[in-house]
Structures are given as structure tokens and as C-alpha cells.
Amino acid sequence: MPAVAWFRRDLRLGDNPALSAAAALDGQVVPLFVVDPAVWDPASDVRRAYLVDSLRALDADLDGQLLLQHGDPVEHVVAVARAAGASEVHVAADYGPYGVQRDERVRAALAKQGIELVETGSPYAVAPGRVTKDDGTAYRVYTPFYRAWMRHGWRAPAADVEAEYVMPLECHGYPERPDLPFALPAAGEAAALERWAAFRAAGLTAYDDTRNFPALDGTSSMGHHLKWGEIHPRTILADLGDSAGEETFRKEIAWREFYADVMHQRPESARASMDVRFDDDFAWDSGERADALFEAWAAGRTGYPFVDAGMRQLLAEGWMHNRVRMVVASFLVKDLHLPWQRGAAHFMRWLRDGDLASNSHGWQWTAGCGTDASPYHRVFNPVGQGERFDPNGDYVRRYVPELAHLPGKTAHTPWDTLGGYDHGYPERIVDHAAERLEALDRFAQMKGSPKT
DNA sequence: TTTTGAGTTGTTCGA
DNA sequence: GTCGAACAACTCAAA
Numbered sequence: 001m002p003a004v005a006w007f008r009r010d011l012r013l014g015d016n017p018a019l020s021a022a023a024a025l026d027g028q029v030v031p032l033f034v035v036d037p038a039v040w041d042p043a044s045d046v047r048r049a050y051l052v053d054s055l056r057a058l059d060a061d062l063d064g065q066l067l068l069q070h071g072d073p074v075e076h077v078v079a080v081a082r083a084a085g086a087s088e089v090h091v092a093a094d095y096g097p098y099g100v101q102r103d104e105r106v107r108a109a110l111a112k113q114g115i116e117l118v119e120t121g122s123p124y125a126v127a128p129g130r131v132t133k134d135d136g137t138a139y140r141v142y143t144p145f146y147r148a149w150m151r152h153g154w155r156a157p158a159a160d161v162e163a164e165y166v167m168p169l170e171c172h173g174y175p176e177r178p179d180l181p182f183a184l185p186a187a188g189e190a191a192a193l194e195r196w197a198a199f200r201a202a203g204l205t206a207y208d209d210t211r212n213f214p215a216l217d218g219t220s221s222m223g224h225h226l227k228w229g230e231i232h233p234r235t236i237l238a239d240l241g242d243s244a245g246e247e248t249f250r251k252e253i254a255w256r257e258f259y260a261d262v263m264h265q266r267p268e269s270a271r272a273s274m275d276v277r278f279d280d281d282f283a284w285d286s287g288e289r290a291d292a293l294f295e296a297w298a299a300g301r302t303g304y305p306f307v308d309a310g311m312r313q314l315l316a317e318g319w320m321h322n323r324v325r326m327v328v329a330s331f332l333v334k335d336l337h338l339p340w341q342r343g344a345a346h347f348m349r350w351l352r353d354g355d356l357a358s359n360s361h362g363w364q365w366t367a368g369c370g371t372d373a374s375p376y377h378r379v380f381n382p383v384g385q386g387e388r389f390d391p392n393g394d395y396v397r398r399y400v401p402e403l404a405h406l407p408g409k410t411a412h413t414p415w416d417t418l419g420g421y422d423h424g425y426p427e428r429i430v431d432h433a434a435e436r437l438e439a440l441d442r443f444a445q446m447k448g449s450p451k452t
Numbered sequence: 453t454t455t456t457g458a459g460t461t462g463t464t465c466g467a
Numbered sequence: 468g469t470c471g472a473a474c475a476a477c478t479c480a481a482a
Contacts, residue, residue, distance in 0.1 A: 133479075133480095139478090139479080140477090140478060140479085141459065141477090141478050141479060142459080142460070143458080143459060143460085143479090144459090144478080144479055144480065147480090212461080251460080255460085322461090323461080326461065330462095365460090365461090372459080372460085372478090373477095374460090374461085374462085375462085375474075375475070375476090376474085376475070376476095377462080377463080377473085377474040377475080378461090378462045378463080378474090379462070379463070380461090380462065380463085381462080381463065381464095384462085384463075385462090436463085436464095440474085443475095450476070450477070452477095
């Protein structure tokens with residue numbers, strides 16, 4: 001009797017314990033992916049295109065046996081399991097706010113047919129909820145979490161699977177892949193393993209030094225592979241030693257796990273500030289002027305070159321360097337006084353690697369309302385950050401053509417440079433020094449102590 | 453039990 | 468130019 005392996009955010013065959021568990025029954029497996037309107041409909045073109053690419057790669061790895069269905073998972077998972085005569089549906093546990101309730105509904109519907117939903121593993125090295133303080137509650141500070149996560153440890157990568165893949169129903173085919181004005185990086189398990197090998201060979205040793213400089217190819221670019229589970233973090237961790245670069249990269253993996261753990265503990269924190277004062281009491285701006293400022297930010301027309309380069313990179317590539325993500329986030333929240341949720345939604349729309357937990361909590365860190373929050377007085381200077389992390393101005397010139405004529409670091413200060421505005425670059429939409437003081441003032445006006 | 457010190461990513465100001 | 472202090476309040480672990 002075959003078992004169903006229902007893929008969701010684990011689009012790979014290697015190091016896949018849920019797939020191994022499905023194959024362990026009698027070797028026959030129905031590999032299923034359901035294109036769920038609840039996930040598909042709100043997704044941007046970037047995210048849709050990447051998902052289609054990733055599904056095609058998985059299908060190829062399965063010799064064309066991936067069964068695609070479109071619609072409500074409750075309906076389709078049950079129908080596929082019944083058609084296959086399966087008594088078990090195997091999944092990797094999903095800990096996201098939507099995934100948890102979806103899986104509850106599917107579990108209940110399957111149970112009515114005498115079919116079991118079996119969870120094996122998760123998209124994390126350590127499943128959310130496993131690392132706790134001695135009193136059993138969850139960590140709210142990263143560094144203690146990291147130490148406890150290291151002590152907890154994780155399994156070795158799972159063995160390769162031997163299975164016969166079968167398709168008991170007609171396949172619905174791929175959803176339409178939107179045309180993008182740019183090329184996405186290659187999707188799929190082979191591409192993920194290739195990128196990981198290349199990064200290990202070329203970038204990992206210097207990662208500690210180079211990851212903060214957006215003009216360099218110093219980051220791993222593994223985010224989109226991890227987001228869809230084309231590689232498991234455990235596969236990555238198994239390759240990491242103790243050099244400075246490896247330790248720093250392990251800590252980045254741990255950030256992903258920390259934020260997933262926090263969101264599991266507080267599902268509403270995907271949209272709501274952990275410190276509720278920031279949603280209830282804080283003096284965010286709104287209205288026509290605020291909307292115009294938001295549009296300028298989103299389009300990369302704030303007049304601050306480093307910010308604009310980042311926002312334009314996002315639109316041009318579906319990706320933004322992490323250092324610049326922090327700078328543009330700080331600018332939206334502390335210079336424009338707009339709520340972090342507006343920026344987070346824009347990021348999730350455009351980032352090919354947008355992960356709900358990391359995105360929401362990264363923004364909350366910047367806004368000062370989240371777990372392990374940035375101190376309120378930590379306001380990034382958009383010019384200083386540019387001069388420090390893009391000292392030659394290469395990053396700015398790459399993404400802001402109106403500044404391409406300005407040499408070296410002068411690209412960061414067109415207002416101080418003769419001919420700085422000759423090619424149509426916009427004036428600064430706000431005065432950073434003034435808005436920094438305004439932000440500090442609004443924080444000071446918020447009453448009481450943090451309410452989490 | 454209480455106390456103490458550290459805690460991803462910063463900036464400004466004054467000496 | 469460099470350097471330390473100040474910019475809060477809270478969480479957590481260790482002493």
C-alpha cells in the first residue's frame with residue numbers, strides 16, 4: 001500500500017525524514033504538492049515564479065511523478081490518499097500560523113477516513129518549542145537561545161530514500177509562472193547544493209569580514225533555498241566547523257530558528273507588535289503625506305542614495321543585501337515614522353527569500369517592539385551606513401543610474417557634490433537629523449514600560 | 453535568594 | 468582625529 005508524501009516547504013528528496021518515513025511503509029510513495037489558494041493568491045509574481053521553478057525541479061528529480069493538485073488541501077489531500085488507497089500521509093511539520101491550522105483541518109478530515117497524518121521532522125534543525133529555559137518557557141533573547149540551541153543539538157542528515165513513485169490521479173499541471181523583468185537564480189535541490197558548495201569553497205572563510213559589504217558577493221544567498229526547503233539547515237550545519245566565518249554563519253542559521261521559535265510561541269507576532277504599545281499607543285504617521293513618503297521609499301526615491309540603492313535592488317532582483325535591509329527598515333520606521341508592518345508587507349511581496357518569521361521579527365527588531373529588540377535610541381544614519389559599508393560607492397552607482405557619474409564615495413552625498421543632481425536624482429524627502437530627534441521624541445512620549 | 457553583567461548589526465557629543 | 472559616555476528598560480544566566 002503506498003503512502004502519500006505531501007510536500008509543502010520541503011521541496012527536496014535528500015535529507016528528508018518525512019519522505020523517508022513515507023517510503024519506509026512499503027516503498028511506494030505518492031509525492032503530492034497542493035497549490036493552495038490561501039498561499040498562492042496573495043503571493044507576488046516573484047514568489048510565484050520561484051515556487052513554479054522549484055516545483056519543476058522537484059518534479060524532474062522525481063522523474064515527472066510529482067502529483068500537482070490545485071485547491072483546498074483538505075479536499076485534495078484526502079482525495080489523493082483515498083485514490084491511492086493510502087493509510088498514511090507523511091509531512092514535515094509546519095510551524096507557521098497558517099500551516100498549523102491548515103494541518104489541523106487536514107488531520108481531522110483524514111481521520112474521518114481512517115487515514116493518519118504523520119509528522120516527521122520540520123524545516124528547522126531544532127523544531128520550534130524544543131529549546132526552552134529551565135522553567136519550560138521560551139527564550140526572548142537571542143544569545144541565551146543560541147547557547148541552549150547548541151547544547152540541544154540536532155540529528156545528523158537523513159539517509160537517501162529508495163522509493164517507487166506512483167501517481168494515482170491525474171496531475172493538474174503547473175500554475176502559471178509570471179513573467180519577471182529579471183532572472184531568478186536557479187531553483188531546486190541541485191541548485192541549492194551547488195550554491196552551498198560554492199559558498200563553502202569561496203565565501204565562508206571570509207564571511208565574517210565580507211558579509212556586511214553590499215557591493216560584494218559576500219553573503220550565502222541560501223535564503224530562498226532554505227525558504228522552500230530545497231536544502232535542510234541540518235545539511236548545512238553538518239558542514240560547518242568552528243572558524244570565525246563558520247561560527248558567524250551558524251549564528252545566522254540560528255537566527256532563523258530563533259525567530260521561528262518566537263513566532264510559534266506567539267503566532268500573532270507575524271502581524272502584531274510583540275510590545276503592544278507600538279500598535280496601540282505609538283504616534284505613527286498616516287494619511288496622504290505618509291502614503292506619498294511610503295511610495296517614495298518603495299520606489300527608491302527618498303534622496304538618500306544608500307536607501308534608494310537598496311530599494312531599487314529589491315525591485316530589480318527580488319532580493320536585497322541584509323545590511324541594506326536594516327538601513328532601509330530603520331529609515332521607514334524612524335525617519336518616515338511609518339509602522340513596520342507596511343515595510344514588512346512590501347518586503348514579503350518582493351523578496352524571493354521572504355520568510356514570515358524572519359521578516360516580521362527582523363522588522364520588529366528594527367522598530368524596537370520585538371523580542372530582543374534594538375534599543376530605541378539606535379537609529380541608523382543612512383549616509384553614515386553607506387559611507388561605512390559601501391566606501392567606494394560601487395553599490396549605489398550599480399542601482400542608482402542618476403548617480404553613476406559621481407566618483408567614489410561622493411555618490412553618497414550628491415548634495416555636497418558639484419553636479420550631484422545633474423541627472424535627475426531626487427532631493428532628500430526628509431531631513432535625517434531632524435527626523436531622528438523626532439523619532440526619539442515619539443519614543444519618549446510613549447507611556448509605560450514594554451508590554452509583551 | 454539576590455545581585456550583577458551582558459545583551460547582532462548605532463550615533464552623537466564633548467573632551 | 469580618537470575615545471568614552473550617554474542614550475532605557477528588561478531578560479537571562481551565572482555568581
